[in-house]
Amino acid sequence: MATLTAPVAERGLLARPIEPTGVWSWLTTVDAKRIGILYGVTAFIFFLIGGTEALVMRTQLAVPDSRLVGPGIFNAMFTMHGTTMIFLVVMPLSVAFFNYIVPLQIGARDVAFPRLNAFSYWVFLSGAVLMHLSFVIGQVPDTGWFSYANLTERAYSPSAGVDFWVVGLQVLGIASLAGAFNFLVTIINLRAPGLSLMRMPLFTWTTFITSILMVLAFPVITVALVELMFDRLFGTNFFNTAQGADPILWQHLFWVFGHPEVYILILPAMGVVSDVLPVFSRKPLFGYPFMVYAVASIAFLSFTVWAHHMFTTGLGPIATSFFTASTMLIAVPTGIKVFNWISTVYGGSISLKTPALFALGFIAMFTIGGLSGVMHASPPVDTQHQDTYFVVAHFHYVLFGGSIFGLFSGIYFWFPKITGRMLDEKIGTLHFWLMLIGFNLTFGPMHFLGVDGMPRRIFTYPAEMGWGTWNLVATIGAYIIGLSILVFIVNVFKSLRSGDRAGADPWDGRTLEWTTSSPPPHYNFAEIPVVHARDDFWVQKYPDLAGGHGGEIIASAPVAVAAAVGHDEHVYVHLPDPSYWPLITASGIFVAGFGLLFFMLLLPVGLFVVLFGTVGWSTEPVNG
Amino acid sequence: MEHTAVLPAEAHETTTGLNHRKVLMWAFLGSDCMLFGSLIGTYLVYRGRYLAGPKPTDVFDIPYTSVSALALLMSSLAMVLALAAIQRGDIRRLKIWLLCVAGLGLVFIGGQVYEFTSFGEEGLNLAVSTFGTTFFVLTGFHGTHVTFGIVWLLMIWIMAKRGQMTQARSLDVEIAGLYWHFVDIVWIIIFTVVYLIPV
Ligand code: HEM
Ligand SMILES: [Cu+2]
Numbered sequence: 106m107a108t109l110t111a112p113v114a115e116r117g118l119l120a121r122p123i124e125p126t127g128v129w130s131w132l133t134t135v136d137a138k139r140i141g142i143l144y145g146v147t148a149f150i151f152f153l154i155g156g157t158e159a160l161v162m163r164t165q166l167a168v169p170d171s172r173l174v175g176p177g178i179f180n181a182m183f184t185m186h187g188t189t190m191i192f193l194v195v196m197p198l199s200v201a202f203f204n205y206i207v208p209l210q211i212g213a214r215d216v217a218f219p220r221l222n223a224f225s226y227w228v229f230l231s232g233a234v235l236m237h238l239s240f241v242i243g244q245v246p247d248t249g250w251f252s253y254a255n256l257t258e259r260a261y262s263p264s265a266g267v268d269f270w271v272v273g274l275q276v277l278g279i280a281s282l283a284g285a286f287n288f289l290v291t292i293i294n295l296r297a298p299g300l301s302l303m304r305m306p307l308f309t310w311t312t313f314i315t316s317i318l319m320v321l322a323f324p325v326i327t328v329a330l331v332e333l334m335f336d337r338l339f340g341t342n343f344f345n346t347a348q349g350a351d352p353i354l355w356q357h358l359f360w361v362f363g364h365p366e367v368y369i370l371i372l373p374a375m376g377v378v379s380d381v382l383p384v385f386s387r388k389p390l391f392g393y394p395f396m397v398y399a400v401a402s403i404a405f406l407s408f409t410v411w412a413h414h415m416f417t418t419g420l421g422p423i424a425t426s427f428f429t430a431s432t433m434l435i436a437v438p439t440g441i442k443v444f445n446w447i448s449t450v451y452g453g454s455i456s457l458k459t460p461a462l463f464a465l466g467f468i469a470m471f472t473i474g475g476l477s478g479v480m481h482a483s484p485p486v487d488t489q490h491q492d493t494y495f496v497v498a499h500f501h502y503v504l505f506g507g508s509i510f511g512l513f514s515g516i517y518f519w520f521p522k523i524t525g526r527m528l529d530e531k532i533g534t535l536h537f538w539l540m541l542i543g544f545n546l547t548f549g550p551m552h553f554l555g556v557d558g559m560p561r562r563i564f565t566y567p568a569e570m571g572w573g574t575w576n577l578v579a580t581i582g583a584y585i586i587g588l589s590i591l592v593f594i595v596n597v598f599k600s601l602r603s604g605d606r607a608g609a610d611p612w613d614g615r616t617l618e619w620t621t622s623s624p625p626p627h628y629n630f631a632e633i634p635v636v637h638a639r640d641d642f643w644v645q646k647y648p649d650l651a652g653g654h655g656g657e658i659i660a661s662a663p664v665a666v667a668a669a670v671g672h673d674e675h676v677y678v679h680l681p682d683p684s685y686w687p688l689i690t691a692s693g694i695f696v697a698g699f700g701l702l703f704f705m706l707l708l709p710v711g712l713f714v715v716l717f718g719t720v721g722w723s724t725e726p727v728n729g
Numbered sequence: 730m731e732h733t734a735v736l737p738a739e740a741h742e743t744t745t746g747l748n749h750r751k752v753l754m755w756a757f758l759g760s761d762c763m764l765f766g767s768l769i770g771t772y773l774v775y776r777g778r779y780l781a782g783p784k785p786t787d788v789f790d791i792p793y794t795s796v797s798a799l800a801l802l803m804s805s806l807a808m809v810l811a812l813a814a815i816q817r818g819d820i821r822r823l824k825i826w827l828l829c830v831a832g833l834g835l836v837f838i839g840g841q842v843y844e845f846t847s848f849g850e851e852g853l854n855l856a857v858s859t860f861g862t863t864f865f866v867l868t869g870f871h872g873t874h875v876t877f878g879i880v881w882l883l884m885i886w887i888m889a890k891r892g893q894m895t896q897a898r899s900l901d902v903e904i905a906g907l908y909w910h911f912v913d914i915v916w917i918i919i920f921t922v923v924y925l926i927p928v
Contacts, residue, residue, distance in 0.1 A: 217749045290752045294743040320756055324764035335866060340856040348859050349780045358767060
């Protein structure tokens with residue numbers, strides 16, 4: 106047993122990289138904070154790309170009988186828009202916060218598997234790039250973000266677009282799984298002493314539950330994608346109706362993944378909001394245990410409702426009744442959360458800073474989206490809604506009004522922690538109101554259009570249908586959203602150049618991330634904190650009001666901070682060194698995917714690089 | 730992933746007292762359950778729904794496949810003995826049992842290769858029918874898992890030969906064992922669903 110702590114003597118295939126700055130330091134970093142920044146910046150770039158695609162669609166639909174872009178381009182736009190926003194924006198933006206914030210919130214110095222974490226980012230980037238190479242050769246995926254069979258078979262979609270979609274998503278799936286395993290283990294195993302499960306901040310909780318959902322949902326889409334890929338590349342019959350296959354199989358597999366996926370998209374945002382509201386109401390989260398149970402039961406129930414996306418396929422009365430009931434049931438924990446957030450704010454001393462504005466916007470918009478969700482839980486109603494703009498309105502209220510508003514709340518909340526500088530409150534408030542107004546102008550009218558029978562995924566419509574007015578309103582709204590994003594970008598650059606210094610605890614926070622400097626040192630905490638209570642930092646600062654809310658705002662309070670910050674130089678904490686292997690292994694996956702799409706001979710080359718990377722990785726002297 | 734080096738981090742306490750890599754393996758196995766669940770689900774949906782090519786009853790040779798299934802099951806026993814050996818510090822027996830596991834795994838894979846070729850000669854392939862499609866993809870996925878396990882165990886065997894496996898690293902064997910037993914159990918299910926239950 107004595108050898109356990111002894112350093113591993115063997116030499117790795119490559120020496121560990123050592124540069125502390127510069128491009129190589131980013132390419133080889135295993136620091137969760139840096140990886141978080143990489144994820145966040147990448148996701149934001151894709152947000153701009155996906156947003157541009159949305160504006161192309163809205164411009165086309167602004168007036169009836171428009172011929173600005175043809176149906177082909179329109180199909181490509183909605184497919185790439187949906188796929189991008191879900192897999193390349195909301196998920197990685199959430200993962201950015203998992204990386205940066207969760208280790209801080211649980212009082213850890215890093216994640217459980219730092220190199221696996223870096224691997225996850227590079228694979229994610231590979232998948233995103235592979236999918237976007239389709240633009241280069243001009244054969245863009247065009248079968249919708251759920252790509253129903255058997256439209257996707259070679260016979261009906263002969264262009265390579267679907268191949269890019271299939272390969273890209275499989276690679277992204279590997280990245281998601283690697284990340285999810287990592288955060289699952291990190292939260293189970295790296296909590297600071299005293300941080301029991303029921304003391305964890307809600308964002309850590311939702312990260313935990315989201316990771317479980319990813320671990321269980323992504324293999325299912327992987328199987329569906331592999332089946333589709335085999336059909337297209339090797340002539341199998343998974344969705345070939347001529348051989349008696351049933352294309353509904355795809356829908357089942359897709360939605361067994363797809364519904365948990367929508368919770369993968371919303372739970373992190375819910376976690377952000379649950380951490381933001383108590384800070385800006387100066388009150389503990391109302392009904393903390395109920396919140397935790399609600400998150401957990403939603404995760405469980407999310408695997409029992411998938412067929413509510415398939416009511417119109419004719420499931421039969423028993424299945425239809427079951428899925429109706431389970432879908433309505435899932436609204437119960439969701440409702441509990443909404444009431445808990447409202448009760449958290451109620452009676453608090455509210456300060457309407459930008460994070461709080463976005464969090465309140467989240468509650469209102471998400472509630473509207475939840476209500477329309479319950480409406481189409483009813484099969485007869487859904488038969489009317491399916492494939493109309495009403496469904497488009499629903500999922501934008503939950504995904505944009507919910508996830509994106511929640512994540513922006515997180516950006517404003519944690520930006521000072523990450524950069525050490527405050528975002529401007531005035532510009533932030535302008536951003537919020539522009540986005541709220543633009544959002545409701547865009548998606549509110551879609552409820553009316555949907556009930557009026559306007560189908561989704563049509564590239565134009567005749568003037569006689571009378572849909573022109575609301576469509577024009579929606580397009581104007583979309584440009585206002587675009588403007589609000591420009592305002593946000595201005596805010597970021599202004600802050601990075603000349604923003605106010607943040608200090609360790611700019612918002613009078615409650616959880617551990619505010620006990621360390623902004624930005625935190627490489628090792629997060631000079632000394633691993635010991636936790637004695639939920640909202641431990643708050644309790645330390647205000648032992649007298651731990652239960653209730655603070656009456657007057659006490660200027661930035663500092664007790665524990667001083668201990669952790671300031672003497673960086675004196676602390677020596679040995680952290681995992683950077684490594685080339687995650688990048689090498691991930692590049693093997695990129696080459697293999699590239700081979701599948703362009704040049705089959707590269708597939709074995711890529712797989713060989715993966716093997717080489719894995720061997721190098723596992724024989725690398727850790728911390729050598 | 731990180732299965733051959735002892736992380737210094739492991740010297741520190743974890744919150745639950747469980748090793749990181751062990752928790753990771755359990756999570757991975759949970760994930761893999763969903764993978765095989767979806768593949769087996771696909772197979773079941775298409776059971777008996779094929780329009781062309783040989784039928785299962787035309788190609789299956791149950792006694793033959795039972796023998797290779799038995800080889801795989803026996804390998805689990807050898808795996809248990811391999812782990813027991815390293816936990817006792819008996820590296821010599823560890824090496825023997827590891828070779829046994831890998832050898833029995835190879836018997837299974839050899840059997841599968843032979844089976845695939847002979848089915849192919851009888852006209853069953855990926856493209857001929859939904860039966861061919863679902864059969865080859867499901868069993869092929871499982872075979873890939875077994876192959877990966879064999880490579881992994883042989884890597885541990887090489888390290889043991891080089892004197893790098895000590896009693897302190899029995900966890901490496903334990904984690905590989907978890908994976909191996911899981912793959913065996915999956916085969917019991919596949920064997921039952923695909924071969925034994927008549928259509
Ligand atoms: C109260 C909770 C919710 C209920 C009862 C609910 C119910 C439904 C139902 C029945 C549909 C199918 C409509 C149809 O296609 O005809 C649907 C679609 C959808 N929902 Fe929800 N939902 C809820 C929350 C959410 C959340 C939180 C998200 C994501 C953050 C979400 C995202 C979606 C998406 C993306 C679609 C459309 C998928 C597509 O057709 O492309 N939903 N919802
Ligand atoms: Cu759903």
